[in-house]
Amino acid sequence: MTLLPVLPIIVPLAGAVLCMLTRKSLLLQKIIAMATSFIILLVSILIMLETKDGTIAVMSVGGWKAPFGITLAIDMLSSMMLILVGLLAVGITAYSCQDLDEERMRFGFFPLMLILLMGVNGAFITGDLFNLYVWFEVLLTASFILLALGGERPQLEGSIKYVTLNLLSSALFLAGIGIFYGMAGTLNMAELAHVIQQGERGGLVTMVAVMFIMAFGIKCGMFPLYFWLPASYPTPPAAVTALFSGLLTKVGVYSLIRVFTLIFSTDPEFLHGLILVGASLTMLSGVLAAACQYDMRKILAVHIVSQIGYILMGLGLFTRLALTGAIVYLMHVIIVKTNLFLIAGAVKRIKGTTDLHKLGGLYKERPGLSILFILSAMSLAGIPPLSGFFAKLTLIISGLQVESWWIVVTALGVSLLTLYSMTKIWAYVFWKPAPEPLPDVNPMSQGQWMLFLLPIIGFSVIIVAISVFAGPIFEFADVAAGQLMNPQGYMDAVLGGRQ
């Protein structure tokens, strides 16, 4: 295949170009964005079919062979992430077609969203460190504008923090890349892994590794570098927040997993130990910060931090089982978290607020929405038999296997506190009677409401499907983790046995 691996980048770019050219007609833009999202999903499924037996799809863009050109390499983890991007693209485009105000659409929401998707896809499939940096810049530039689009005061305040910290993170990342290039003379990840395996470069490698932990740590919201996240994420419209929480922080996590399984796997005692400590503090601080919030969207936003902790825990433990758990957790949390943000958006749409003190009694008014919420919330907390349970169980078992008692205790405690936060939302928003009757600010007909709920129902079906098909999903994740634990396969595929 000469085209397939690069399609996840080309398709959203072509969609963005078409959306820009048709910016006068919102209807056309909606149709193009929707069609592009479906094609992205289709392409990712085709790629999944190519790679599901463990082959790594490799492509050298422009025919310049590795390590000189830019390599795209798609292993099972990448192809899983691509599928998730496709699902999110379809769901969030459908949601934003109905929820977003006209002004934001006119100012180019759809082209920006597609460019963001291009950046995310690019980051997931690239096999080159500098190219990864470029994709980060692409998606960050798009996200800066998406975050500030609309220009409301809290939005701009959040954007400033977001932009500043992300620029700092990019600078650290770039500095790390520069040192690497001076040291190894290459930025192809497989070649770098090969050079580092040869050894003899101890101190400098560890320093670059710590720089990467900080750079990606800022991007994914790791302790203690997460404070931009609660400040900026709850401010834009629900569709944007859902997109960001589903994809942006996860690109940071993905990069950490990629870099710390492929390149920095020679000194796990120190580096992965560091990540593990970071993971437990991330979990704990995220969940504690969420416990004192009384706004539905803020609780969810702060909770992103604590979920990131679980995925990092899998990476920090650095066994095959732990990585399996991390991969399943990643898949589960992207879907669940996006769905929760969309539900918060729906609450905001009906009642005009997400303040826990003002809301109430939604269970009586909207039983359907309540059931969708409790499904996602319980899944996030890890109540069996929902998707979060299996992922957390795997992580905890692998923690017990390597006898890291403290991380297991932290993970279990945080899980309990997550349940507390989710029950708090449930009790305040849905269960308790409304303090004073809140009229619907946006009356919708039954048909409109069903159409509005369609993406949320879709994601809920996927959540149930993850729980039902936990067996095959774990088998897949296990093979993917096996690929990550044996980087030799990746290196051979990229470098073609030339070493």
Next chain:
Amino acid sequence: MTSIILRTATLYMFPPLILFSVYLLLRGHHYPGGGFVGGLMGGAAFALYSLAFNVAAARKLLRFDPRDIAAVGLAISLLSGLPALFSGEVFLTGTWWKIPLGNGNYFDLGTPFIFDIGVYLVVLGVLLTLVFSLGEEE
């Protein structure tokens, strides 16, 4: 701002600036230059014009909406990757056509050059979108 010196100078400066931007674009294939600097240069010419006269005049001179120019540029760059696929090569592989100029001379038209034209238009379009919208604020 109405400065007769700036206005007169701009009228003389504008054509060489545009010419030089195209020269930079063409030179970029083998020497320092290329679509990015060329586009910046061309954008600077229009930015200068909008400062000397006003944004509306510069828009009129440009004829197209800068956002359209950027979109077309992106499309051109994207399409320049496709010819390679027809000869079974990987996306973005350089492909060349010989265009006869008569007298036994040929012009080598390659996809890298087409890609660069796309870059030129994207940079020009994005730069002018920024400059024009900042200039129209007041």
